[in-house]
Amino acid sequence: MQKEIFKHKLLVFNYVLTALLLTLTYSCKKEYPDFPYNEIEKFSIKDVSGTELNAAIQATNIIVYWPPFQDQPDSIQPQIAVSDRAVITPRSGLKIPFKEGFSYEVKAQDGSIKTYTLKIANNQPLPYFSLNQLEVNLNGSLNLVGDYFIPEVSKTSVFLVDKNKKETQLTINSISNVGIVADIPLVLSQDTSHYHVKVITGKRTLINGPYYIDRPVLALGTIALPADALTVKRGQTLVFTHTATPGVLKYYAQTGISASVSITNRISRSVPMQITDTEMTITIPQDFPLGRTYGIVAFMVEGVQKGIWRRTGSPFTVTE
Incomplete structure (x- = not known):
């Protein structure tokens, strides 16, 4: 009889214990739900020199400030x-492409997901420039002064933009942090x-102006006359060569051009x-x-001397 009572009590105890364990288990689940947190708390990379860069986390943006002047x-x-x-x-x-718009997903323990997007802040200083010349000419140079240019032609470009928004890229022949000299084409x-x-340097773009670009400077360069032209008759033509670009x-008027032939140091005859692109002919x-020797001829275009020929060692003499 006592044995039966003991078995009954043991059965009741086991039942109560099982119920208690089930209650505790249920209570634990109610007290400790899955975590709902899906935040990026830190995002860091290293720059070229190995220095750690911490991104700024703003809402769902990962903003990286890359050091200026570093590739x-x-x-x-x-x-x-x-x-x-x-x-x-x-x-x-994991290695990822370093470009705007790349995204990460953070999944919380409870299954909720938040998407973060990579953004690269332009930390490059804002450059500035002005024109460092009174006159700009076709076939000349554009001289810009300023600061914060990236002194590499692969990262800095100069353009001329016309009234129709057409752009012409110029060839840079010298560049530094504070100045650029670029070639302007003839046409x-x-x-x-x-x-x-328009100047593009790194991620920065600047546009100044407008500036007037005048016609090219005309300089006749090296002027030559055949060495055997020592005696010249009245009515004879002389052909001089020149090396103008x-x-x-074509940008200069063809009326009023002349050659000034020196008779003495104080007297000349026009x-x-x-004139063509390569030669000048006078009659x-x-x-x-007659009988005079002439070793100096000045060539005038639009009333301005553009070149001069000198040959004092073997001038020419005018004869009948």
Whole structure:
């Protein structure tokens, strides 16, 4: 009988114990729900020198401030810390492309997901420039002064922009942090006209102007006459060669051009002249003084001397 009572009590005890354990288990589940946290708490990378850069986490943006004047890599390997019991994809330490718009997903323990987007802040100082010359000419140079240019032609470009927004890229022949000298071609879309100057350096773009670009400077360069032209008759033509840049002459009037032939140090005679891209031709007038030796001829275009020929060792003499 006592044995039966003991078995009954043991059965009741086991039942109560099981019920208690089930109640405790249920209570634990109610007290400790799955974590709902899906935040990025830290996002860091290293720059070119190995210095740690911590991104700023703003809402769902991961903002990286890359150091100015450092080459920006194509990829990075971020070290990322997230909320307790959350999982991030791609995971921390994996190489990712370093570009705007790349995204991460952080999944909380309760299954909720938050998406973060990578943004690269432009930490490059804002450059500035002005024109450092009174006159700008076709076939000349554009001289810009300023600061914070990236002194590499692969990262800095200069353009002229016409009134129709057409851009012409210029060749840079010298560049520093504070100045750029670029070549202007002989022919532009609008030729002599007003143009804006556009400079792209790194991630920065600046536009100034407009500036007037005038016609090219005409300089006849080296002028030569055949060495055997020592005796010249009245009415005879003399052909001088010159080395002016081909194509420049078309910007200058062809009326009123002349050659000034020196008779003495104080007296000269103006004679008609024809000029091409490579030659100048003058004709000795029929009434030109005879027996004189002439070793200096000045060539005038639009009333301005553009070149001079000198040959004092073997001048020419005018004869009948």
